[in-house]
Amino acid sequence: EAGVTQFPSHSVIEKGQTVTLRCDPISGHDNLYWYRRVMGKEIKFLLHFVKESKQDESGMPNNRFLAERTGGTYSTLKVQPAELEDSGVYFCASSQDGWRGEQYFGPGTRLTVT
Amino acid sequence: KNEVEQSPQNLTAQEGEFITINCSYSVGISALHWLQQHPGGGIVSLFMLSSGKKKHGRLIATINIQEKHSSLHITASHPRDSAVYICAVRADSNYQLIWGAGTKLIIKP
Numbered sequence: 684e685a686g687v688t689q690f691p692s693h694s695v696i697e698k699g700q701t702v703t704l705r706c707d708p709i710s711g712h713d714n715l716y717w718y719r720r721v722m723g724k725e726i727k728f729l730l731h732f733v734k735e736s737k738q739d740e741s742g743m744p745n746n747r748f749l750a751e752r753t754g755g756t757y758s759t760l761k762v763q764p765a766e767l768e769d770s771g772v773y774f775c776a777s778s779q780d781g782w783r784g785e786q787y788f789g790p791g792t793r794l795t796v797t
Numbered sequence: 798k799n800e801v802e803q804s805p806q807n808l809t810a811q812e813g814e815f816i817t818i819n820c821s822y823s824v825g826i827s828a829l830h831w832l833q834q835h836p837g838g839g840i841v842s843l844f845m846l847s848s849g850k851k852k853h854g855r856l857i858a859t860i861n862i863q864e865k866h867s868s869l870h871i872t873a874s875h876p877r878d879s880a881v882y883i884c885a886v887r888a889d890s891n892y893q894l895i896w897g898a899g900t901k902l903i904i905k906p
Contacts, residue, residue, distance in 0.1 A: 725801075
């Protein structure tokens with residue numbers, strides 16, 4: 684069974700540009716989470732999808748971040764326009780049983796904004 | 798002050814040593830996770846526990862709910878155990894995961 688995959692593994696963009704990160708959860712997992720670790724800080728929760736619906740997006744830092752999960756399968760996280768402080772590693776995770784279930788993490792996307 | 802504190806931040810030990818990493822938290826929780834992040838970056842869940850103790854191979858995790866404290870132990874440590882070990886708690890107020898800063902462990906041969 685394939686694990687959680689993320690694309691790209693690394694993205695380098697200039698300030699002001701747009702970047703779209705993709706996460707493919709484990710097949711059959713309705714719950715999908717986005718997290719990020721910015722330099723020197725702890726990993727922080729961004730949002731939680733249940734199927735295609737946003738269950739909790741309280742961790743999204745501002746309106747430059749847009750997450751979608753059309754069809755309840757893969758999810759995208761778009762940053763537009765990117766700022767220097769958005770640099771970090773963006774992790775995606777999926778689970779079968781919501782918050783009660785074990786979360787399976789993807790390898791992360793390292794975003795560098797210059 | 799973060800709601801989840803780990804100690805130590807960095808730990809270097811010799812192969813074979815018994816390793817203990819601590820996690821203290823200040824919020825009410827429904828579960829605590831221990832995760833491992835290797836230099837390549839991927840995160841792997843090691844344990845999810847809400848009481849008592851769990852063991853998997855050379856890894857042991859314990860939690861004391863009253864004291865709001867958990868420990869991760871590694872017996873007979875090996876260089877391949879070198880990684881960042883992260884404690885994360887699931888808050889019972891909103892079910893989000895709150896993450897510690899991680900403990901960077903280096904095991905020397």
